[in-house]
Amino acid sequence: MNLDDMLQAMWQDYLQLNPDARKIHLLFEQHNSQVLNDHIALRTFDLEEVNLEQLAQPFCRAGYIQAGEYDFPTKHLYAQHFEHPDPQHPKIFISQLMTEALSPDNQLLIHSLIADIDPQLPSTDQFCYSGRPWELSFSEYEQLLTESEYAAWVAAFGFRPNHFTILVNALESHRTIEAVNAFLKQQGFQLNSAGGEVKGGADQYLAQSSTLANLVTVSFSDGETQIPGCYYEFALRYPLPTGQLYQGFVAASADKIFESTDSRQARDS
Ligand code: NI
Numbered sequence: 001m002n003l004d005d006m007l008q009a010m011w012q013d014y015l016q017l018n019p020d021a022r023k024i025h026l027l028f029e030q031h032n033s034q035v036l037n038d039h040i041a042l043r044t045f046d047l048e049e050v051n052l053e054q055l056a057q058p059f060c061r062a063g064y065i066q067a068g069e070y071d072f073p074t075k076h077l078y079a080q081h082f083e084h085p086d087p088q089h090p091k092i093f094i095s096q097l098m099t100e101a102l103s104p105d106n107q108l109l110i111h112s113l114i115a116d117i118d119p120q121l122p123s124t125d126q127f128c129y130s131g132r133p134w135e136l137s138f139s140e141y142e143q144l145l146t147e148s149e150y151a152a153w154v155a156a157f158g159f160r161p162n163h164f165t166i167l168v169n170a171l172e173s174h175r176t177i178e179a180v181n182a183f184l185k186q187q188g189f190q191l192n193s194a195g196g197e198v199k200g201g202a203d204q205y206l207a208q209s210s211t212l213a214n215l216v217t218v219s220f221s222d223g224e225t226q227i228p229g230c231y232y233e234f235a236l237r238y239p240l241p242t243g244q245l246y247q248g249f250v251a252a253s254a255d256k257i258f259e260s261t262d263s264r265q266a267r268d269s
Contacts, residue, residue, distance in 0.1 A: 001125040003062040013129040014161040018230040031173035038167035038235045039091040043154050046096040058125040059092050068248040076101035132158030138220040165233035177207045180234045194259040205238040205246030213261040228261045
């Protein structure tokens with residue numbers, strides 16, 4: 001599958017869960033000659049059938065190269081990012097949950113979900129936007145949620161982009177994260193304020209903010225419920241002493257960005 005077609009299919013899948021992203025993208029398009037996507041984030045479990053390596057395969061076949069790696073010990077996550085030689089293509093950020101860090105009950109549940117997958121599916125180019133390949137009840141979702149918001153999100157939504165990211169450096173209309181945030185709020189969008197609206201900064205070579213994930217109606221085996229879906233992210237990258245823009249991700253601040261899909265926070269705001 002052609003890389004542009006794959007990225008476009010991922011964008012269309014993402015818009016189904018996050019229609020606000022289309023509105024925000026259009027708003028920035030009206031004020032800028034181009035709106036660049038900095039990165040796409042994917043989430044998975046570390047079990048070998050579906051792990052980070054498996055999700056990365058279509059991107060590596062399309063010319064992406066593994067660049068940075070990251071640990072998020074408090075959230076039991078490990079991540080890598082991938083870069084394409086053509087900088088017009090977004091970076092791909094893939095995280096995976098260290099399943100063994102969870103309680104035996106939740107480990108068992110995750111193993112039972114993975115056992116439901118068609119073994120051919122993970123090796124296809126479509127896997128990263130194929131959605132949820134298993135049945136899940138709302139009580140199972142809640143059981144995971146008590147221990148890991150991330151695990152509950154993957155269980156409910158399956159394999160699909162968690163967020164896309166507007167590269168603020170490429171905007172002519174808004175030069176800082178603060179200006180982007182003010183514009184979004186003025187337009188009526190809610191931002192993730194966990195740990196402050198701006199995560200990171202010049203000292204970390206990366207500043208990011210994000211919208212709060214909007215609620216999405218999900219079909220569980222015992223009925224439909226609204227839960228937080230996907231968010232839209234904004235990244236400002238700072239030049240390294242070499243003059244080149246930093247292309248990595250910062251574990252300390254990304255930890256808070258993961259909370260943009262936290263249902264407890266979404267309910268509070
Ligand atoms: Ni991100």
